Amino acid sequence: MKHRFLGTIWWLGVKELWSLWRDPAMLVLIAFSFTVSVYTAATAIPETLHHVPIAIVDEDHSPLSRQIADAFYPPQFMPPAMIGHEQVDPGMDIGRYSFVLNIPPDFQRDALAGRGAEIQINVDATRMSQAFTGNGSIQQIIQGEIADFMRGRGQAADPPVDLVLRARFNPGLDKSWFGGLMEIINHITMVSLILTGAALIREREHGTIEHLLVMPVTPAQIMLSKVWSMSLVVLAAAALSLNGIVRGLLHVPIEGSLALFFAGASLHLFAMTAMGIWLATLARNMPQFGMLMILILLPMQMLSGGTTPRESMPVLARDLMLAAPTTHFVELGQAILYRGAGLDVVWPSFLGLAIIGSLMFYLSLRRFRSVIGSMA
Template identity: 65%
Template sequence: MDRAAKTANIYRLGIKELRSLWRDPMMMILIIYAFSFSIYVSGTAMPETLHKAPIAITDEDQSQLSRRIVSAFYPPHFVSPAMVGLDEVDRGMDAGHFTFALDIPPGFQRDVLAGHRPTIQLNVDATRMSQAFSGGGYIQQIVQAEVAEFTRGTRAGPPPPIELAVRQRFNPTLAQSWFGSLMAIINNVTMLSIILTGAALIREREHGTIEHLLVMPITPFEIMAGKVWAMSLVVLMACAFALKIVVEGVLAVPVEGSALLFLAGAGLHLFATTSMGIFMGTIARSMPQFGLLLMLVLLPLQMLSGGATPRESMPEFVQTVMLAAPTTHFVKMAQAILYRGAGFDVVWPQFLAIAAIGAAFFIVALRRFGQTITTMA
């Protein structure tokens, strides 16, 4: 069979996969959700700053300074403080009504003016992690600023001996949506490509259509290549939609680098992950088995690739092993392009690594796929 005929077979088999996917409503819903609402939720689920944190204040001093401190807590960082007695603090925190409880002791203003160092007690409900982590620092700064203004009459003080100029690169406002939304796209590209190719193979086995392919004059390579290009195209188009419409449009997240360069890297990454999906589809005998196998593979790929935690903070053994995973190089490449505006002259080592890993996965998956359909024949 000449090369033109092989190419035509691969094209027709890919069209068959696209039509089969179009007739699968659950898979279509999964694709739409993963690259629309899921991206939006990932970018907005965690607050970027402290927002409407409930706080209770026990003012045992009833002085001008204590009233200044109470009036310093207002929306949007905090809700209006609930003024409670000392006996109500523990009961309110136990019931989850307050995240913070501030106790201003009696004689507080007198001790401050006398030059003493009185203590204010702050109770924090540490089970509310997103608020407890940053809220303590906010409250400390507010109290110190109010006390300083009260004692000096102004917030201005003597200049420090040195000045530290802090500049946040690539995310000046430390916005959570910038990180969450783009990392969701990166993770969903990996997840959907594995699911779609693995599910397509299992669906053919369950429906008996794989036997129809075996009697046709086509090779395992053509069958596998048809699945790879079809599912890669679907994920790549959904990725482009999510990047331009959801991330840049709805969430207004600026993308520093070339979207086309990122999509080229994503296409190369899809070559590796779709091959992984086919390999996993030859191992699992049903969709429930494939789902269990997917959890064992997908979680390490996403958690240990450097997207959730910097690789430098992981054990050296894990860092070395994860170099064999395409997600490690894809995350590094995608972050360099999308966050830091890197060009091909910077990310070409990641392109090369993904291409090599993808070729290895494709060869292994093709051999396994050929053995599987030969056994079925």
């Protein structure tokens, strides 16, 4: 009896895979989500400085001003354009320069004499993706060059405290490491929800759900077949993306165990596929399903801790999001992939996903049974 029960789940799942194979729109969505979307999310991080146009008005023409100008180079900045005062406003008005530095006359002499020396930084704040990060980087570069110049002339006093920065898990502070992996984590959530919901709605629209009702299958078997088949597709796509895009093209090192990560992803998919079936029982067609999915998916992903640290959120939001599977999945995903954590560290997240997934499957099964009962 047990073998017959499992065999039915297996063949129903195979049927789901064949249905997905004949759905080009879904195949394109899966391929795009785990390839192009992951790569662009990693390489187009808004805060990353890449070939930022910068200009310098050098009124000092001193060794110090030339040393400052030489400190800006690719790939963070484009080679500085040396311009005059009359070119500053027109250049920024048409968006030719994101930053313009104005080094005043006698800047080096005032710095060596210990008098107040100022450099004006003009920022195009309409480029929000670069303005804040670039402003801070430029200030650090200028201060570092001035300090090196002064030390070379024996006029720089050692500071009483020497601050040493050591970045763990991402020594180069490369934001593509964060963007690529988080995009895979987010797409595991999104695609699993879409595939299972679309599979059930597709059967209802094509009339095949009525065929299942006259067969000796139970609602639990139908649900489990959709869960394992769609989860398998998402896991395979995520594995290929991790190894082909993240490791291959982006050269992002994976610190922890991929087997442990995919074990956690399987629990997460169990919860999300059950949620997708529950949403599909509420919607009558794909447009309605899409609207319901947006209302649930966006808050779950925005408040999961993947975009903003949970510690910075209101206490009420943090407590409510403990009931969302995305919170626990993001937590275990970051701990394993970024910091190399083991099961002894992430077991609370595994337990949370198991509890939420079981509860979600139970609620979805009850709802699915009632819907099928009304159709019989």
